[in-house]
Amino acid sequence: MTAATRYMASALASALLAGCGGGGGSDSNGDPVEPAGAYVGRMTTSARTLDFQLLLRKNGQAWAMYGSQASSILYVSGFVQADAVSVSRNGSRVASNRLRDFGVSPAAQGTTTIDITPSKSIRGSFDIGGTSNGFSGSEMDGSLYVYARAASLSDLSGAWSLTALTGEGIAMSISATGAISGTSALGCQFVGTAVPALDENVFDVSINFGPSPCVLPNQPGTGIAVVSPLATGDTQLIFAGVDPTRTIGTAAFGTRR
Numbered sequence: 655m656t657a658a659t660r661y662m663a664s665a666l667a668s669a670l671l672a673g674c675g676g677g678g679g680s681d682s683n684g685d686p687v688e689p690a691g692a693y694v695g696r697m698t699t700s701a702r703t704l705d706f707q708l709l710l711r712k713n714g715q716a717w718a719m720y721g722s723q724a725s726s727i728l729y730v731s732g733f734v735q736a737d738a739v740s741v742s743r744n745g746s747r748v749a750s751n752r753l754r755d756f757g758v759s760p761a762a763q764g765t766t767t768i769d770i771t772p773s774k775s776i777r778g779s780f781d782i783g784g785t786s787n788g789f790s791g792s793e794m795d796g797s798l799y800v801y802a803r804a805a806s807l808s809d810l811s812g813a814w815s816l817t818a819l820t821g822e823g824i825a826m827s828i829s830a831t832g833a834i835s836g837t838s839a840l841g842c843q844f845v846g847t848a849v850p851a852l853d854e855n856v857f858d859v860s861i862n863f864g865p866s867p868c869v870l871p872n873q874p875g876t877g878i879a880v881v882s883p884l885a886t887g888d889t890q891l892i893f894a895g896v897d898p899t900r901t902i903g904t905a906a907f908g909t910r911r
Contacts, residue, residue, distance in 0.1 A: 687745040689770050690854070692801040692880075695791015697780070704731070706789060707892075708768075708776070709801075709880065710748065712854055714739060717878060718780070719892055719905070720757075726884040730907045731819060732757025733894050734780055736766055746770055755782050756896065756903030759869075799882040805850035805857055807832050809881045814891055816908035824906050834861065842868035848879055856880050861895055869904055870897050877904075884909065 693708040697720055705723040710716050716739050721731040734757075736750035748768045754761040764782035774793035779786045794801065807830060816824040818838065826836035834846040846861035857879040863870045877895025884890055888909040896903045 687770055687772055689741060689745045689748050691774060692794040692799060693776050693791045694794050695776065695789055697787055697789035699787045700785060709856065711856065715878065717894060719894060726886050727890060727909060730892060730905055733903065733905055735896060737900065753780060754900055760901045761903060798885065799855065801855050803855045804853060805855045807850060810848060810857060810879065814908050814910060816906035818906045840867045844868065859893065859895060870902060873897055875904060
């Protein structure tokens with residue numbers, strides 16, 4: 655089983671979209687492709703096929719949460735995060751040789767290349783531990799989640815019952831100003847802040863974890879939170895974060911009406 659398919663052993667966020675490169679396609683008017691956005695698709699590993707959600711951010715963050723989707727909910731079993739992402743001159747290809755898979759602890763290193771068409775379909779691979787995990791997908795349905803819409807704390811604030819990737823329950827509360835407090839079922843306590851990003855529908859999150867049994871005892875973490883409406887009428891929250899050395903990642907997800 656590849657690193658991308660193993661279940662994360664710990665309790666779901668920065669890269670620079672920098673540089674120029676070679677060619678690729680542009681849209682029908684000859685304008686560059688804008689790679690930033692939210693994408694959904696399927697990834698094939700040596701063991702199984704997984705659903706994923708990929709976020710390419712304007713400020714450079716690149717994240718892909720993977721797992722299985724049922725009743726519109728993405729049940730996250732791991733995530734990959736790429737650092738030092740480069741973008742081709744016309745935006746049709748992004749790549750990184752500093753990808754890390756946080757489906758294992760410590761994280762496994764790898765690379766990624768993603769081709770993006772003018773119609774915003776994607777194709778690429780996460781290459782981890784000598785194994786290529788190919789994927790394809792398309793831009794997320796704008797009738798539910800609009801990446802270009804500014805994030806609002808009113809969508810995020812309130813009480814959430816989340817599930818960590820280990821299956822541990824987490825009770826988390828977020829104030830109207832973005833203050834975060836939470837406790838896991840095993841007693842890990844944490845506090846933090848969530849700040850809406852500019853011109854994109856995602857929150858920048860910083861967390862300070864308490865002592866053991868926290869997976870990052872007395873350590874900070876930074877990441878993202880994404881809130882998206884579901885076809886069922888529920889709303890899903892996915893949180894992903896990593897430690898300062900990008901060695902250990904933590905994640906949680908949940909829904910509410």
